[in-house]
Amino acid sequence: MIAKIESNRNNHLKPNYKRYLLNGLCSVLIVVVLSLLTNNLSLKIIIPQIIIFSIAALSLNIVCGCLGEMVLGHGGFMLVGGIVASYVSQKIYQLVMEKNNFSSSQMREIFYNIGNGEVHFAGYILVIFAVIVGAIFTGVIGFLIGVAVLGRMKGDYLAIITLGIGLVFVSIANNLQTIDGFKYGVDGPSYYTRIAGNTPIFASFLILTLICFIMIFKSRYGRAILSIREDEIASEASGIPVKKYKIFTFTLSAIFAGLAGGLYYHFASYLGTSLFSQDRSIELLVFIVLGGLGSFTGTLISTALLTFVSYKLLLNAPGGYQLLIYGVILIIVMLIRPEGLFGTKELTWDFIKKVFKIKKKPKKIVEEEIIHDNK
Amino acid sequence: MITNDVVLVVKDLSIEFGGLKAVTNFNMEIFRKELVGLIGPNGAGKTTIFNLITGIYQPTSGKIQLDGEDITHVVTHKRVKKGIARTFQNIxxxxxxxxxxxxxxxxxxxxxxxxxxxxxxxxxxxxxxxxxxxxxxxxxxxxxxxxxxxxxxxxxxxxxxxxxxxxxALASNPKLLCLDEPAAGMNPHETEELMETIKIIQDKFQVTILLIEHDMKFVMGICDRIYVLNFGELIAKGTPKEIQTNKEVIKAYLGE
Amino acid sequence: MWNNLYNGLINGLGMGSIYALIAIGYTMVYGIARMINFAHGEFITIGAFVSYGMASLIGANPITMIICIIASMLICAIVSIITEKLAYYPLRKRNTKRITALITAIGVSYIIYSLFNIQFQEIKSSPKFLNLSNTNLTILTIVITLVTVVLLTLFINKTKFGKAMRATSENPSAAKLMGINNDAMITLTFAIGAALAGLGAVVYCLRIPYFKFSVGSDAIGLIPFVAAVVGGIGSLPGAVIGGFIIGIIQQISVAFPETSPWTPAILYSILILILIIKPTGILGKSIGEKV
Structure with missing residues (x-):
C-alpha cells in the first residue's frame, strides 16, 4: 500500500518550473557574458566563430550522433544558408535605401553607425530576418535532398553522396559569385564593420538552437530518432516510421546549418566558398567526434576548445604546424578515448547536484511514518 | 480459449529468394486470444514467416489479413499501428x-x-x-x-x-504478438517463469500470441494449437496432443 | 572545337590512367577493411617528393626513372605499413566504430600534409625523365597502367597471397579458420595500394611539369576517390574503368572554356547520379543485411 502511494507520487511527470527558470536565467547570463567578452580585443574574432561553429556542429551532431547516419559535406548547407541570408540582407538594405531615397548617412542612422560601428535596432532586426530566411531555405533544400536520398541509402554510400552534394554546392557557389547583382563572396554592405557587434544575436541563436534540440530530443521524437541509431530494424518493428524520421532529422540539421551560415555572413561580411568546402565539413565532424557523438555538451566544449586552440596556434606557430598538431590530437584521442570527451552523456543539473552533493529535503520519510503508524 | 473470431489469416503465402523457395503455400488461421506455436527443424522457414507477417519481407505470392484487412503490402511500421508486434530471435x-x-x-x-x-x-x-x-x-x-x-x-x-x-512489443498495444524464440538460451527455471509470464500477459493485455520455439516442453505446455513447418511447407497442424503423435512431425525431427 | 575534344580525350586518357592507379588503392582498402582511407591521397605527395629527391641525386633519364619508380613505390609502401601498424591496426583490434577509423585516417592525412607543408614550401619542378610528345606520353601512361593492372590481377587471382587477400576481403572469419593471417593481408593491401599511388605520382610528374606539397590533396584530391566509387568501390576493374571515365570527362570539360570552371561540379554530379542510379557503381555488387 505504501509502496503504491509512493510510486504514484514519484512517477507522475510534471513540468519543473524551478528548473526552467534556472535555465532561463543561465541562458540570459551566457548571452550577456559572451557579448561582453567579445569586447576584449583578443577574443573579438574567436568568440563569434566559436558560437557560429557550435551551432553548425550541433546541427551535424543530431544527424551523425543522434540518428547515427554519417553525413559529410555539411559545409555545403552552411554555404547555402549564408548565400541566401547575404542576398536577403543586401536586398532589403538596397530596397529601403531606394524606396525612401535615403542617403548613405540616413541609412546609417537607421541600421548602423559606420563611425563607431554600433549596430542599431533596425540593423538587428534585419540580421535576424535575413538569417531566418536563409535557414528556412536551407531547410527546404535539405528536405528535398533527404527525400531523394535517405530512403534508398545509408552508411558509407550516404556519407559519400552527401560529400558529393556538399562539393557540388561549393563548386556552383564558386562560379556564381553574385546573385541578382549582390556579391556574397566579398564584402557586403559594411554595416557589419564592428565585427563582433552582432554577438548578442549569435549567442541568442545558439541558446535557441540548444533549446530546440534539447526539447525535441527529450520528447517522443528524440526517443524515435535514438532508437533508429540503436537498431533500425527493431525501430521500424516497434512502429517508428524510420524513413520519415531520417528525413525529419536531416531537414532539422539543414535548417540550423543554414542558420549558422547566415550568421557567419553577418559576422565576416564574407563567404569565402573555400571556407565551406570539405575541409570545413571535416572540421565539424572532428568537433563532434572529439566531443562525443550524440552529446550536445561535448560538442560545445570541443568546438570551443579546438577553435580556441587553432587560433592561438595560428598566431604563435609558423604555417603548417597548426594542422600537424590537429592531426596528432585526432589520432591520440581516437586511440585513447574514441568515444570522445563526453561519450553520449550530457552535463545536466542532476549531475552537478550529485557532484556537489546537494540533496532533496527528506519530506517523504515523514509521510511514510505517519501511514505506518496508522496501521 | 478459442473463439470464432479470426485475428490473422495467412493464405497461400510463398516467398522465393532468387530461385530458392523459402516458404511455399503456407496457410494459417489464428483466432482471437489463442496462443499458437510455430515449430519445425532449423531452417524450416519459421523466422521467414515471421518476417513476412511483420512486413520485413514481401511475399512472392499469397495474402495476409489482419482482422479482415489485407495487409500484404502494408509497410512494417504501419502494420505495427494496425496491431502486429514482434520480438527478435537475436535480441x-x-x-x-x-x-x-x-x-x-x-x-x-x-x-x-x-x-x-x-x-x-x-x-x-x-x-x-x-x-x-x-x-x-x-x-x-x-x-x-x-x-x-x-x-x-x-x-x-x-x-x-x-x-x-x-x-x-507490448507497448505498441498489439492485437497479435509474435514472439521469436522467447525462451532461447534460458535455463529450465527461467523457462518456467517465462511460461507464467506469457500466461499473465495473455490475461492482462488480452493479446493473441504467435510464437516460434524449439523448446518442446515450453511449446506443448502453453500452446493452444501448433503449426509445424519443414522445408518451408506446412506439414501438420493441431493441438499439442495431435502434434505429439503425428507421424510426419516425428519424421521431420528425427528422420526416418 | 574538335581540337579541344581531341586534346581533352588524349589528356583524359593520360590523367585517367593516373587516376586509375590511385583509385585501385582506395578500392582495395575499402574491399578488405571496409574503410575509406582519406589519407590515401597523401601517398601521391610522398611519391612525388621521393622521385624528385632521387632524381636530384642520380639524375633524370629513362633508366633513373625506373629506379625512382621503385624507390617511390617502396617508400610509399613502407610509410603505409607504418601508419597502418601505428594508427589503424590498434583500432581494428579494439573493434571500434567505423567513424573512428575515418577520423584517424583524416588525422594521418593532416599529419603527412603538414609535414610536407612545413618542410617544402616552394614549388618544385618535376624531374625530366623523358622527352616525349603529349600523345606518346599518354600512350606510355596507358601502357604502364594496363601492365600494372594485368600484373595485379594475375597476382590476386593466381598467387597464394592474392587468394588469401580475396578470402579475407570476402569472409574474414572463414579466412581465419583456414589459417590465413587477416591482419597481414590487410597490411599487404594497404602496402600495395600505397605503392600504386607512388607509381601514379611518378607518372603524374611525367605529365605535369611542377608540383608542390599539396599535390596530393589539391591537385589530385578526391578525384581518384570519385573514380573508385563510380566504377564500383571494392571492385578492381571498376576502379580502372572509373579512373579512365572520370579522367576523360574531367579533361574534356577542362578543354572547353565554357565548361572548365564547372568541372568539379560536373564530376561530383556524376558521382551523385551514379550513387542514385546504381549505388554499387558500374561494376560493383551489393550486400544485404540478415534479420
Missing amino acids: RLFKQMTVLENVKVAYHNNMTYGIFASIFRTKKYWVEENKAHQKALEILEVLGLLEYKDELAQNLPYGKQRKLEIAR
Whole structure:
C-alpha cells in the first residue's frame, strides 16, 4: 500500500518550473557574458566563430550522433544558408535605401553607425530576418535532398553522396559569385564593420538552437530518432516510421546549418566558398567526434576548445604546424578515448547536484511514518 | 480459449529468394486470444514467416489479413499501428537507451503531440507523456522489470533482456504478438517463469500470441494449437496432443 | 572545337590512367577493411617528393626513372605499413566504430600534409625523365597502367597471397579458420595500394611539369576517390574503368572554356547520379543485411 502511494507520487511527470527558470536565467547570463567578452580585443574574432561553429556542429551532431547516419559535406548547407541570408540582407538594405531615397548617412542612422560601428535596432532586426530566411531555405533544400536520398541509402554510400552534394554546392557557389547583382563572396554592405557587434544575436541563436534540440530530443521524437541509431530494424518493428524520421532529422540539421551560415555572413561580411568546402565539413565532424557523438555538451566544449586552440596556434606557430598538431590530437584521442570527451552523456543539473552533493529535503520519510503508524 | 473470431489469416503465402523457395503455400488461421506455436527443424522457414507477417519481407505470392484487412503490402511500421508486434530471435534492443525508454519507444504511435508541443512543453505534451509513462511502468511491472527501469538495456542480464523485448512489443498495444524464440538460451527455471509470464500477459493485455520455439516442453505446455513447418511447407497442424503423435512431425525431427 | 575534344580525350586518357592507379588503392582498402582511407591521397605527395629527391641525386633519364619508380613505390609502401601498424591496426583490434577509423585516417592525412607543408614550401619542378610528345606520353601512361593492372590481377587471382587477400576481403572469419593471417593481408593491401599511388605520382610528374606539397590533396584530391566509387568501390576493374571515365570527362570539360570552371561540379554530379542510379557503381555488387 505504501509502496503504491509512493510510486504514484514519484512517477507522475510534471513540468519543473524551478528548473526552467534556472535555465532561463543561465541562458540570459551566457548571452550577456559572451557579448561582453567579445569586447576584449583578443577574443573579438574567436568568440563569434566559436558560437557560429557550435551551432553548425550541433546541427551535424543530431544527424551523425543522434540518428547515427554519417553525413559529410555539411559545409555545403552552411554555404547555402549564408548565400541566401547575404542576398536577403543586401536586398532589403538596397530596397529601403531606394524606396525612401535615403542617403548613405540616413541609412546609417537607421541600421548602423559606420563611425563607431554600433549596430542599431533596425540593423538587428534585419540580421535576424535575413538569417531566418536563409535557414528556412536551407531547410527546404535539405528536405528535398533527404527525400531523394535517405530512403534508398545509408552508411558509407550516404556519407559519400552527401560529400558529393556538399562539393557540388561549393563548386556552383564558386562560379556564381553574385546573385541578382549582390556579391556574397566579398564584402557586403559594411554595416557589419564592428565585427563582433552582432554577438548578442549569435549567442541568442545558439541558446535557441540548444533549446530546440534539447526539447525535441527529450520528447517522443528524440526517443524515435535514438532508437533508429540503436537498431533500425527493431525501430521500424516497434512502429517508428524510420524513413520519415531520417528525413525529419536531416531537414532539422539543414535548417540550423543554414542558420549558422547566415550568421557567419553577418559576422565576416564574407563567404569565402573555400571556407565551406570539405575541409570545413571535416572540421565539424572532428568537433563532434572529439566531443562525443550524440552529446550536445561535448560538442560545445570541443568546438570551443579546438577553435580556441587553432587560433592561438595560428598566431604563435609558423604555417603548417597548426594542422600537424590537429592531426596528432585526432589520432591520440581516437586511440585513447574514441568515444570522445563526453561519450553520449550530457552535463545536466542532476549531475552537478550529485557532484556537489546537494540533496532533496527528506519530506517523504515523514509521510511514510505517519501511514505506518496508522496501521 | 478459442473463439470464432479470426485475428490473422495467412493464405497461400510463398516467398522465393532468387530461385530458392523459402516458404511455399503456407496457410494459417489464428483466432482471437489463442496462443499458437510455430515449430519445425532449423531452417524450416519459421523466422521467414515471421518476417513476412511483420512486413520485413514481401511475399512472392499469397495474402495476409489482419482482422479482415489485407495487409500484404502494408509497410512494417504501419502494420505495427494496425496491431502486429514482434520480438527478435537475436535480441534487438536499443542498447544505449534505458529499459523505460525502450518500452516508451514502442508507445510512439499512441501519442499525437507535435514538434511545437515538444519545444514549448504544452499541456498536451505532459498529458500524453504521463500516459505513456504510466503504461510503460505497468508493462514493466507485469514482466517483473520495474526495478530495472532506469538501467541501460545493455546492462541487463540475458533473461531480463528477452523479457524487455516482449515488454517493448507490448507497448505498441498489439492485437497479435509474435514472439521469436522467447525462451532461447534460458535455463529450465527461467523457462518456467517465462511460461507464467506469457500466461499473465495473455490475461492482462488480452493479446493473441504467435510464437516460434524449439523448446518442446515450453511449446506443448502453453500452446493452444501448433503449426509445424519443414522445408518451408506446412506439414501438420493441431493441438499439442495431435502434434505429439503425428507421424510426419516425428519424421521431420528425427528422420526416418 | 574538335581540337579541344581531341586534346581533352588524349589528356583524359593520360590523367585517367593516373587516376586509375590511385583509385585501385582506395578500392582495395575499402574491399578488405571496409574503410575509406582519406589519407590515401597523401601517398601521391610522398611519391612525388621521393622521385624528385632521387632524381636530384642520380639524375633524370629513362633508366633513373625506373629506379625512382621503385624507390617511390617502396617508400610509399613502407610509410603505409607504418601508419597502418601505428594508427589503424590498434583500432581494428579494439573493434571500434567505423567513424573512428575515418577520423584517424583524416588525422594521418593532416599529419603527412603538414609535414610536407612545413618542410617544402616552394614549388618544385618535376624531374625530366623523358622527352616525349603529349600523345606518346599518354600512350606510355596507358601502357604502364594496363601492365600494372594485368600484373595485379594475375597476382590476386593466381598467387597464394592474392587468394588469401580475396578470402579475407570476402569472409574474414572463414579466412581465419583456414589459417590465413587477416591482419597481414590487410597490411599487404594497404602496402600495395600505397605503392600504386607512388607509381601514379611518378607518372603524374611525367605529365605535369611542377608540383608542390599539396599535390596530393589539391591537385589530385578526391578525384581518384570519385573514380573508385563510380566504377564500383571494392571492385578492381571498376576502379580502372572509373579512373579512365572520370579522367576523360574531367579533361574534356577542362578543354572547353565554357565548361572548365564547372568541372568539379560536373564530376561530383556524376558521382551523385551514379550513387542514385546504381549505388554499387558500374561494376560493383551489393550486400544485404540478415534479420
